[in-house]
Structures are given as structure tokens and as C-alpha cells.
Amino acid sequence: MTIRIAVFDAYGTLFDVAAAARRAAAEPGGAALAAHWQALAQTWRDKQLQYTWLRAITRAHADFWQVTTEALDYALEAAGLDGDANLRARLLALYRELDAYFNKTYLPASRESIGWSELPNGKEWYELRARQFTTTPMTPDEIH
Numbered sequence: 001m002t003i004r005i006a007v008f009d010a011y012g013t014l015f016d017v018a019a020a021a022r023r024a025a026a027e028p029g030g031a032a033l034a035a036h037w038q039a040l041a042q043t044w045r046d047k048q049l050q051y052t053w054l055r056a057i058t059r060a061h062a063d064f065w066q067v068t069t070e071a072l073d074y075a076l077e078a079a080g081l082d083g084d085a086n087l088r089a090r091l092l093a094l095y096r097e098l099d100a101y102f103n104k105t106y107l108p109a110s111r112e113s114i115g116w117s118e119l120p121n122g123k124e125w126y127e128l129r130a131r132q133f134t135t136t137p138m139t140p141d142e143i144h
Helices: 019-026 037-058 064-078 085-095 101-109 122-133
Strands: none
Touching: 019 037, 019 085, 037 064, 064 085
């Protein structure tokens, strides 16, 4: 069998889908969006997914950009910002240049250490889990 196409959903995993709204809110003239950008970004993404699912089950497919634009229009209206054509255009432009989620959002918020033992009560938690999910009387220190 020859693989003809591969599909990977990068949005929300590799790309920060909230970046466009966050960046627009931080720009000069973004005051109207500043109080709403998080809710707008969440509604935008939710509608993007919902519209995609609805179109899939009704076999009324549309390209990614059409779904993204329709979802933004819904989110802007829900936030009371649907009359601002410049904001709409700016958000769509910024969406074409999303930040990398892992490098810009996830990794900076991550802790430096690894393993449960580095968390508060982590060593005790790890010992409990070792007793619960193994049949050995050995402690994690003895196992490792």
C-alpha cells in the first residue's frame, strides 16, 4: 500500500492558537480587545473545531481558512467587537503567523526538574504508586 497523504493537527499542540488575539491586544490600539482577548481566543478555537465537526458530519466541507474566518466572525460578534473591520483583518493576519506553542508557552512554564520526586511530597507519592502498582516489596530506591 502506498501512502498518498498524511494529516497532522498542529493547531493547539505545536502552534499557540491564542497568540493572534494576545498579540493584537498588546499592540497599540488594542485596548478594546485587551479585556476580551482570552475569551475571544477560546471562542474562536471552539467554533473552529465545532464548525469543522459539523461540516464533516454534514459533508459540507470547507477549507481551513474559511472555517477559521467564520469562527472568528462568530467570536468577534460574541465579544461585541464585530463592527471593527481593522481588528478582524489584523487578527486574521496574525493567525497566519502563530507562535510556536511548545517553545513560547509550554516550555517556559515548565519546571526545571523531572520526575515526581522533585515535587512537594513527590517521593512519598512515588513510593505509594510503586506499592500500588507492583508486587515487589522493594522501595523505588531499591529498584533503581
